[in-house]
Amino acid sequence: MQSVYRRLRHHHFDQSPAQIASFKSLIPLSDRFNGANGSRSASTLATKGVGHLVRKGTGGRSSVSGIVATVFGATGFLGRYLVQQLAKMGSQVLVPFRGPEDSQRHLKLMGDLGQIVPMKYNPRDESSIKAVMAKANVVINLIGREYETRNFSFEEVNHHMAEMLAVIAKEHGGIMRYIQVSGLGASPSSPSRMLRAKAAAEEAILRELPEVTVMRPAVMIGTEDRILNPWAHFTKKYSFLPLMGDGSTKIQPVYVADVASAIIAALKDDGSSMGKTYELGGPEIYTIHELAELMYDTIREWPRYVKVPFPVAKVLATPRELLLNKVPFPMPVPTIFNLDLIEALSTDTVVSDDALTFEDLGITPRKLKGYPTEFLIQYRKGGPQYGSTVSEKVSRSWD
Ligand SMILES: NC(=O)c1ccc[n+]([C@@H]2O[C@H](COP(=O)([O-])OP(=O)(O)OC[C@H]3O[C@@H](n4cnc5c(N)ncnc54)[C@H](OP(=O)(O)O)[C@@H]3O)[C@@H](O)[C@H]2O)c1
Numbered sequence: 001m002q003s004v005y006r007r008l009r010h011h012h013f014d015q016s017p018a019q020i021a022s023f024k025s026l027i028p029l030s031d032r033f034n035g036a037n038g039s040r041s042a043s044t045l046a047t048k049g050v051g052h053l054v055r056k057g058t059g060g061r062s063s064v065s066g067i068v069a070t071v072f073g074a075t076g077f078l079g080r081y082l083v084q085q086l087a088k089m090g091s092q093v094l095v096p097f098r099g100p101e102d103s104q105r106h107l108k109l110m111g112d113l114g115q116i117v118p119m120k121y122n123p124r125d126e127s128s129i130k131a132v133m134a135k136a137n138v139v140i141n142l143i144g145r146e147y148e149t150r151n152f153s154f155e156e157v158n159h160h161m162a163e164m165l166a167v168i169a170k171e172h173g174g175i176m177r178y179i180q181v182s183g184l185g186a187s188p189s190s191p192s193r194m195l196r197a198k199a200a201a202e203e204a205i206l207r208e209l210p211e212v213t214v215m216r217p218a219v220m221i222g223t224e225d226r227i228l229n230p231w232a233h234f235t236k237k238y239s240f241l242p243l244m245g246d247g248s249t250k251i252q253p254v255y256v257a258d259v260a261s262a263i264i265a266a267l268k269d270d271g272s273s274m275g276k277t278y279e280l281g282g283p284e285i286y287t288i289h290e291l292a293e294l295m296y297d298t299i300r301e302w303p304r305y306v307k308v309p310f311p312v313a314k315v316l317a318t319p320r321e322l323l324l325n326k327v328p329f330p331m332p333v334p335t336i337f338n339l340d341l342i343e344a345l346s347t348d349t350v351v352s353d354d355a356l357t358f359e360d361l362g363i364t365p366r367k368l369k370g371y372p373t374e375f376l377i378q379y380r381k382g383g384p385q386y387g388s389t390v391s392e393k394v395s396r397s398w399d
Helices: 002-009 017-026 077-088 102-108 126-133 154-172 193-208 228-238 256-268 288-299 310-323 339-344 371-379 389-398
Strands: 068-072 092-097 116-120 138-141 177-181 213-217 241-244 277-280 305-308
Touching: 068 077, 077 092, 077 102, 077 256, 092 102, 092 126, 102 116, 126 154, 138 154, 154 177, 154 193, 177 193, 177 256, 193 213, 193 339, 213 256, 228 241, 228 288, 228 371, 241 288, 241 310, 256 277, 288 371, 305 310, 310 339
Parallel strands: 068 092, 068 138, 092 116, 138 177, 177 213, 213 277, 241 305
Antiparallel strands: none
């Protein structure tokens, strides 16, 4: 298996059937996955979701929801909010992790004793994936990465791993719900390679498990986010913020806990969200410039921007990508000058008019201004109370 992946690592697939077939031939999954004559066998997912599972207790942390969920990618940003919500309703959560023990330690406390079960695994090893899925009746895939590393390409992390999980879940036979977290803007024609890989993953998973629920969150905001934090950090360090293009690209950022709630709502329903794709954007559309203004407003700094035209931003971000596989050491993680992110920002990414959204799951997403962005006060130069809104409100009422 290791040699298989070593070959995959250096090989980027496009979406042609011949290449997908060649990828499948590289991964020694059992023949059962492809059914007779290589045609796909029907999905093994139950059609009613987990609604009929035996539940005990009042629905809190110490009750039993009947859900045993394997959450791939639980050690990430969204993972911590999702695991917390799953555990809070009395679910058992199996947490596959590949890094150090510390990577999952914070999750253990979110559930009752024994309810959060960290399990070391190797995402390139089919048998270890089967082991972490063995006892589950729900699988949620949050694995993803917005930059490449020497070891993992966009396609491997965002597409091939997702496809392998779906294939294994299908063979499992006892999985009642499968939820794939993709990304808003996922499309084969996206300028971003990551979003193209996400689109390919959706297509591949749908082929295996037509009842999969796909969640496409917009850029997520919250204490550990990877947009406002790097912006605020950069601003504090250099006293200005680079604004890609003229800052007019539209995005629809969403509070991370709302995305977790959407996944829970889908899980709890009677199966009506099965086989559907939801686009999860926040209640307001922001331009990049407006979002940066919100950040400046919250950290109480005077806005200073340097507009970086897209071609210049790409030139600045390119050396990392060129050197990635050429130097014998890991390249730094790109934050603001991430080439693929810059590509993604070259077009508007908002929820489409005809998409299923939070509303269809019975959730009202929170506005960003206020609690969801309150974590930014840690960046205020005079401490959290610096330039407090309370004093401003008082002075305004006297005007
Ligand atoms: N954050 C956003 O604004 C945003 C927006 C739209 C969509 N999404 C998508 O939503 C999902 C969750 O996002 P997130 O922000 O929580 O992501 P995250 O913080 O980057 O976490 C990603 C998770 O994927 C795992 N992972 C990454 N590369 C892996 C690899 N090569 N092998 C195995 N596991 C790997 C990580 O494990 P380790 O801890 O071991 O690295 C981590 O648990 C992702 O699919 C992401 O693409 C995110």
